[in-house]
Amino acid sequence: MSMKPWMCIAFFSMVALVTVQDDAGNSAFAKANSFYTNGNYQEAIDSYEDILQSGQQSAEVYFNLGNAYYKLNQVGPAIYHFEKALQLDPSDKELKNNLKFAEQMRVDAVQPLAENPLKKFLKEAASSLSLDNWAYLSIMLALIAVLLFLLYHYATTTGKKRLFFSLSMLFFLLMLIAISAATYSSNFKANHKQAIVYSEETVTRSEPKQSADPSIVIHEGTKVVILEEYQEWAHVELANGSQAWMPVRDLKKL
Amino acid sequence: MKSVVALFLFFIAIAAQAQVSFTASATRDGIALNERLRVEFKMNADGDNFSPPSFNGFKIVSGPITGVQQRYVNGVGSFIKSYTYILAPESTGSKTIGSATMSYKGEEYSTTPFNVQITKAIEDPRETESNDPVREIADQNIHLVAEVSNDSPYLNEAIRVVYKLYVSNNSGINGWTETDSPKYADFWSQNIDNRDQQVRIGTYKGQEYRYLVLREAILYPQKTGKLTIEPLALEVNVQVPSGRRDFFGRSFMTTEKLRVTAGGRTINVKDLPQEGRPASFTGAVGQFEFAVQLSKAQLEAGESLMASVVAKGTGNLQLMQLPKLEVPNRLETYEPERVDNTTTTYSGIRGSIQDNYTIVPQFGGTYTLPSVEFSYFDPNSRSYKTINSDESTIQVTGDAVTAPTGGTNVLEADDVFAFIKTKTRLKPIDSEPFFDTLIYWSALGGLFLLIPIVLLVKKSREVVASDVQGRKVKKADKLSKKYLSEARKNMDDSEAFYESLERALHNFLKSKLRIPTAEMTKQRVDELLQQRYVQQQVRLEFLSLLSSAEMARYSPSSKTDMQQDYEKASRVIHQLDKQLN
Numbered sequence: 086m087s088m089k090p091w092m093c094i095a096f097f098s099m100v101a102l103v104t105v106q107d108d109a110g111n112s113a114f115a116k117a118n119s120f121y122t123n124g125n126y127q128e129a130i131d132s133y134e135d136i137l138q139s140g141q142q143s144a145e146v147y148f149n150l151g152n153a154y155y156k157l158n159q160v161g162p163a164i165y166h167f168e169k170a171l172q173l174d175p176s177d178k179e180l181k182n183n184l185k186f187a188e189q190m191r192v193d194a195v196q197p198l199a200e201n202p203l204k205k206f207l208k209e210a211a212s213s214l215s216l217d218n219w220a221y222l223s224i225m226l227a228l229i230a231v232l233l234f235l236l237y238h239y240a241t242t243t244g245k246k247r248l249f250f251s252l253s254m255l256f257f258l259l260m261l262i263a264i265s266a267a268t269y270s271s272n273f274k275a276n277h278k279q280a281i282v283y284s285e286e287t288v289t290r291s292e293p294k295q296s297a298d299p300s301i302v303i304h305e306g307t308k309v310v311i312l313e314e315y316q317e318w319a320h321v322e323l324a325n326g327s328q329a330w331m332p333v334r335d336l337k338k339l
Numbered sequence: 340m341k342s343v344v345a346l347f348l349f350f351i352a353i354a355a356q357a358q359v360s361f362t363a364s365a366t367r368d369g370i371a372l373n374e375r376l377r378v379e380f381k382m383n384a385d386g387d388n389f390s391p392p393s394f395n396g397f398k399i400v401s402g403p404i405t406g407v408q409q410r411y412v413n414g415v416g417s418f419i420k421s422y423t424y425i426l427a428p429e430s431t432g433s434k435t436i437g438s439a440t441m442s443y444k445g446e447e448y449s450t451t452p453f454n455v456q457i458t459k460a461i462e463d464p465r466e467t468e469s470n471d472p473v474r475e476i477a478d479q480n481i482h483l484v485a486e487v488s489n490d491s492p493y494l495n496e497a498i499r500v501v502y503k504l505y506v507s508n509n510s511g512i513n514g515w516t517e518t519d520s521p522k523y524a525d526f527w528s529q530n531i532d533n534r535d536q537q538v539r540i541g542t543y544k545g546q547e548y549r550y551l552v553l554r555e556a557i558l559y560p561q562k563t564g565k566l567t568i569e570p571l572a573l574e575v576n577v578q579v580p581s582g583r584r585d586f587f588g589r590s591f592m593t594t595e596k597l598r599v600t601a602g603g604r605t606i607n608v609k610d611l612p613q614e615g616r617p618a619s620f621t622g623a624v625g626q627f628e629f630a631v632q633l634s635k636a637q638l639e640a641g642e643s644l645m646a647s648v649v650a651k652g653t654g655n656l657q658l659m660q661l662p663k664l665e666v667p668n669r670l671e672t673y674e675p676e677r678v679d680n681t682t683t684t685y686s687g688i689r690g691s692i693q694d695n696y697t698i699v700p701q702f703g704g705t706y707t708l709p710s711v712e713f714s715y716f717d718p719n720s721r722s723y724k725t726i727n728s729d730e731s732t733i734q735v736t737g738d739a740v741t742a743p744t745g746g747t748n749v750l751e752a753d754d755v756f757a758f759i760k761t762k763t764r765l766k767p768i769d770s771e772p773f774f775d776t777l778i779y780w781s782a783l784g785g786l787f788l789l790i791p792i793v794l795l796v797k798k799s800r801e802v803v804a805s806d807v808q809g810r811k812v813k814k815a816d817k818l819s820k821k822y823l824s825e826a827r828k829n830m831d832d833s834e835a836f837y838e839s840l841e842r843a844l845h846n847f848l849k850s851k852l853r854i855p856t857a858e859m860t861k862q863r864v865d866e867l868l869q870q871r872y873v874q875q876q877v878r879l880e881f882l883s884l885l886s887s888a889e890m891a892r893y894s895p896s897s898k899t900d901m902q903q904d905y906e907k908a909s910r911v912i913h914q915l916d917k918q919l920n
Contacts, residue, residue: 110765121759137768145763152759179757186756189702220774227786235793264783267774 110141118149126153144174148183155187160306161337163187165281168308168339175212191306197324208273211266216274219267223260230256278311280321280336289329293318300329311338359384361441361448369456372428375400378436380422380450384443389422392437392452397426428457480507482543483553483573485521485601493609494563495624495655496718497687500556502571502601505541505548511578511592518598519572521554525562527658529683531555557687559655560608572600611716617725619662623715625654625687631664631711631728640735643699648675648711648728651691656681661694662711670706670733671699700735707732822847823909836901837891840908844885847912851919861885877914884908 117132133150136142147170154163167184174180200208214222233253240246285305290297293315301323303309309321312328319333361382370376376397380389391403402424410417428434433456438449481504488499502521506512541550553571560566578592611624627650634645648661657679666672673696681690700706707730714725773779822843829835845859852867861882868878887896887904896904 111763114763114765115761118759118761136765140768141765142768143763143765145760146765149759152756155756179760183757217773220772220779224779224782224786227783231786231789234790238794238797271772271774 110136110139113139114146121149121153121156126156129153130157142173144170144177144180146170147173148177148180151187152183155183155190158190160187160191161281161283164191164306164308165283165337165339168279168281172339173215175215187306192304193307195307195324198326207269211269211273214266216267216270219263219270223263223267226256226260226263230254230260279339280309280311280319281339282307282309282331282335283337284335287331287335289321289331290318291329293320293330297330301327303331309336311336359386359443359446359448361386361439361450363436363439363450363453365436365453365455368454369458370428371458371461372431373460374428376426376428376455378424378426380439380441382420382441382443382448383418385418385420386441386443386448388440388442390440391422391424392439392450394424394426394436396429396432396434396457397436398429400425400427428455431457431459433457480510481505481512481575481577481597481599482548483571483599483601484543485568485571485604487568487604487606491607491609492560493624493716493718494611495559495561495622495658495716497625497653497655498558498560498606499685499687500554500558500568500604501552502554503541503550504553504573504575504599505543505550507546507548512575513578513594515573515575517571518574519570519600521556521571521601522569523556523558524569525566526558526560526568527655528559529557529657529688531557531683531685555685557683559658560606563608563610566606566608568604568606570600570603572598574598612721615723617712617714617723619712619725620714620716620723621660621662623650623654623659623713624718625652625656625715626717626719627652627654627713627715627726629711629713629726629728631708631731633708633731633733636732637734637736638700640700640703643697644733646696646698646708646731647678647693648696649691649693650713653687653689654715656688656690656692659715661692662713664694664696664711665709666696666698667706667708671701673697673699698733700733703735705732705734822912823905826905826908830898830901830905833891833895833901837888837896837904840904841885841888844881844888844908844912847915851915871919873915873918877911877918880907880911881915884911 113132113136117129117136120126120129120132130150130153133146133153136146137150147166151163151166151170154166164184164187167180167187170177170180171184211219230253233249233256237246237249237253240249282303282305286302287304288302289300291300292298303323307323309323309331312320312322314320314333315330317333318330319336320328320330321336322328359382361380363378363380365379366377378394380391385407389403403422404424406419406421406423408417408419408421422439433454435452435454437452440447440449442448484503484505486501486503489496492498500521500523504512504515536551538549538551541548543550553573558568575597576594577597578594629650632647632649634647638644646664646666648664650656650659650661664675675694675696678693678695679690681688681692683689710730711728712725713728714723716723823840825839826836826843829839848854848859848864848867852871854863854867864885865878865882868881884904884907887900
């Protein structure tokens with residue numbers, strides 16, 4: 086019993102600390118937004134970057150940063166930050182829309198490989214929620230499934246029993262799906278290191294050295310997948326399946 | 340002294356008496372080895388016995404050509420008899436042409452010897468042919484002149500070169516062929532068509548001439564410094580008097596070919612001033628207007644429009660570069676097409692050039708073509724001028740067209756670039772993902788553990804509940820044992836059985852209702868049980884037991900009755916115990 090007041094004080098002070106930090110971050114965010122609204126895009130970018138420097142982030146900060154870079158015609162940073170925001174909030178419509186605008190601005194038009202429609206559907210479904218949201222969803226579903234199972238147990242009539250049991254099994258199945266989606270996207274994240282080309286133009290090579298034969302020329306804002314890294318070079322794959330080596334410093338990893 | 344005066348007088352007398360001159364003349368004092376020399380001996384009297392000198396070191400090409408000219412002007416007659424030789428030198432050095440002699444009325448006359456310098460052969464010999472009279476006439480009467488409008492233009496400033504053929508009134512030409520066309524190295528040239536070849540009257544060096552414009556060209560110097568214009572050379576058919584005369588004394592005209600050139604001209608080209616040169620200057624020199632024009636400002640997505648960058652005016656239109664139009668990346672733009680609409684005029688190249696950009700907007704929206712800067716050098720004001728075209732806006736409406744990439748990157752027609760978000764919830768960057776952590780799995784597992792826990796709790800509560808029943812049964816057993824044990828022992832004796840049964844019932848009620856034994860009358864018990872809301876059946880049974888116990892004192896009962904009453908008592912006690920709690 087004597088522990089309880091202490092714990093209460095600790096909890097409330099933590100809440101207070103978090104809210105104080107939040108207030109500071111939010112005021113910086115509002116300041117950056119007003120810079121953006123007045124057309125001072127460079128100042129807006131600096132302010133948003135300050136928020137990120139202070140160790141805080143949100144999909145909105147990345148989104149606004151991407152917008153500001155877009156207004157300054159900097160394709161690479163714009164696409165990078167939109168993609169970053171998309172990782173935190175994969176379902177935002179405005180975000181996807183502005184990313185399309187930014188992608189139109191880039192030089193390279195990479196024709197994506199035709200994918201197995203089932204695989205594509207699964208991938209899209211798995212990436213429709215962020216990893217954490219999948220985790221929370223699976224716990225919610227598990228809770229519902231458990232409650233329904235208990236209701237089945239307490240039910241007196243056969244009809245009710247049958248109903249509750251099948252509902253419980255349904256939610257259990259949904260929970261399993263949510264968990265596998267989370268596992269999939271977690272694995273995808275781990276094995277699928279994406280990066281955005283930051284330099285205006287890069288000549289890729291067939292081997293990781295400067296004297297190697299030039300392969301393809303890619304431009305700012307193009308999204309690549311890093312297959313492996315060797316010294317200063319990254320082995321990248323484009324959406325159209327072509328692979329080449331390029332200097333790591335020309336890339337920014339997502 | 341006297342003798343000297345006498346001699347002098349003698350000479351004068353000779354001179355006065357003679358009045359005859361005999362002279363030798365050459366066209367030039369010095370010639371090249373591969374040229375020809377014309378030597379003429381003239382006497383103003385009709386002499387005889389002409390003997391030429393020995394032309395040592397020369398070969399006689401032709402001659403002697405004898406000529407006699409007799410004129411009467413205002414009653415004064417003049418007479419010239421001439422012998423002409425055309426000589427070709429045989430070696431270089433100084434050569435002397437000795438004196439020729441001729442006699443007149445018995446007198447001998449001789450010419451003075453003179454020297455001629457013969458130099459080395461030259462590349463372009465004059466007078467190789469014996470058309471010397473033609474040359475002489477040509478030198479005086481026919482001139483080919485190059486007139487340049489401006490000797491010291493700026494780089495890329497237009498200058499005009501006119502070639503004129505002047506012909507004096509007392510000679511004529513009939514036709515010419517061009518042997519050397521002028522070459523304008525280091526110039527960009529544009530010939531002006533000159534179809535109306537009309538002979539005009541003009542003056543050249545103060546004398547009246549007829550002239551013909553042969554050629555006109557506009558030149559744009561492409562280099563600074565001294566530039567030369569290579570001359571124009573013509574072979575002209577000249578009509579000259581042949582020296583012979585017809586019956587009426589008119590001289591015959593012969594047609595001779597003559598080569599004439601306009602001397603090369605040197606042009607001093609000035610560089611454009613460095614001072615005040617705008618960054619957008621790309622070499623345009625002249626006077627221009629500049630604009631960016633759109634074929635249409637409103638269109639549907641997928642349609643095409645033409646944006647023209649137009650420079651209009653006078654100057655080096657065909658040489659200069661037009662500034663590039665910066666089209667927004669989102670608009671599909673093709674390489675510009677150059678349209679040249681210029682004419683070469685007297686004052687330079689005039690007209691317009693334009694770059695036509697074909698633009699195909701793929702998606703709806705408002706696009707802005709930024710202003711384009713164009714600067715040029717105006718040689719008249721000797722300064723740079725800059726023109727900024729207006730910004731132009733393109734309104735694109737209508738349905739979106741599928742992107743040529745065929746990808747997922749298709750914008751809806753009403754899609755616009757979204758504004759920033761105004762609210763946010765910041766989170767620490769380095770927060771670990773919740774998924775696949777210990778907390779996550781234990782939370783999930785905990786939920787499923789809930790099922791067995793809840794089921795176990797339910798079961799144990801059921802066990803406890805069933806235990807309560809059992810305890811109650813036990814208690815009832817205990818009660819009947821406690822109260823009815825005596826009655827049970829006295830099963831054999833009817834009187835003792837009922838006595839102990841009655842006592843047991845009384846004791847039970849006493850302990851339950853906490854009443855003294857004195858109040859234990861049947862009516863009182865009935866009231867009490869009714870107050871406690873005991874079931875009527877139980878109450879009646881209890882009362883019937885009491886009355887049967889009373890009755891049994893007077894009339895002994897059978898064993899089966901006793902057995903029944905015992906069980907009844909046990910049941911009633913148990914039920915009362917339940918209901919009186």
